[in-house]
Structures are given as C-alpha cells and as structure tokens.
Amino acid sequence: DVKVTQSSRYLVKRTGEKVFLECVQDMDHENMFWYRQDPGLGLRLIYFSYDVKMKEKGDIPEGYSVSREKKERFSLILESASTNQTSMYLCASSSGMTAEAFFGQGTRLTVV
Amino acid sequence: AQRVTQPEKLLSVFKGAPVELKCNYSYSGSPELFWYVQYSRQRLQLLLRHISRESIKGFTADLNKGETSFHLKKPFAQEEDSAMYYCALENQAGTALIFGKGTTLSVSS
Structure with missing residues (x-):
C-alpha cells in the first residue's frame, strides 16, 4: 500500500515566518508534487520534482520554494508566509511509469 | 492550452437516483484522464482511469x-x-x- 505522509495535519504560523512542510513517500517513486487545494479553485500545482535535487515550477510557484535532497522526501518552503497562503497543501507522488498520483492526507496551514 | 472543466460546483441527488458528474477537457492528442475522489476527512484517492475501462464502486466513465x-x-x-x-x-x-475545480456530490435519503 503506497504511503505518502505529510508531517503535520494542522499548522498555524504568523505572517512573515518561514514555514516548512514536509512530505515522505515509501514507494521509491521518482516524481513528487506539491498542490494547493482551495474551495472553488480545485487543486493547483505549486512545484514538482522528477528526481533528487531536480525541480520544476508548476502553475503557482510564487512565494514558494522546494527542496528534494533525498528521493523519498520533498519539502515545500514558504520563505515569508502571508495570509493569502492560508490553504490546504497536498503532497503527492507517482512512479513516473504512470501518471497516477498518490496523495498525502494534507496539511491545513493557517497564516495569521 | 490544457484545461479541465467541471461545470458543476455542487450536485445534489436522492439515494437511488442516477448520477452524472461532468468533465470536459482541452488537450492536443490522446489524453490520459482520471477521476479522483475525496471523502470527508480522507485523503484524495484515485477512483478510476480511462485506460483501465473498469467500474469502481459502480462508477464508470467513458x-x-x-x-x-x-x-x-x-x-x-x-x-x-x-x-x-x-x-x-x-x-x-x-x-x-x-x-478541475471539483464537484461536490451530495446524496440524501
């Protein structure tokens, strides 16, 4: 059973803080993704990575960065959190052989 | 441009009624399409993909x-x-x- 695990279910941070969201997958998947989920907007891709130390911008990368130092771990970084980054963040992984993505349980981030 | 459109935000039906959740796409070539589902307080999970042509939980998509x-x-x-x-x-x-932006399906008795 594929497992994608996000380190926190809920986070509350202050405006201007640097925020780290962590994600780990245990299926040796090549690809990892960070999406943002907002009501009425669906899922929007922030960044993805197809290999260690490799990253590609998605549709809404502004205000975010990512890090992939190990194959199983993909981190999303908010350099200076702002209230408009309050959202549900979903991490996902896929094998690269197929587009099917497996999702983590999500991190609900509130920036106050 | 590649795009997925789900025109309905909310679909409410009664138990036993037929359901159709609409999805339109724009894509050049042969697309690979999926339906994902998210139950309350659960993670997003794959429901079905078009290339497998299977029925999951009674759902089909052509x-x-x-x-x-x-x-x-x-x-x-x-x-x-x-x-x-x-x-x-x-x-x-x-x-x-x-x-797509998602459709909430609400089934009531």
Missing part, C-alpha cells in the same frame, strides 16, 4: 473524444457516494496532473 468529455456516471447513487470528485488530465509533458 472518454468521448468528439465531445472532449469524460463524464462520471453511476446508475443508482448511494449515501456513501457523497464526496468531492475531481477530474484530472495528464499534462502534455507527461509530468503532472491538471485538475
């Missing part, structure tokens, strides 16, 4: 290239089908999924 649609159907809705449903399309580069 790719109609002429109408660029991939509607999700079930002949008799159950209360446990209440959830958020997302249609998704593999992007042209084959690197990520593009999601």
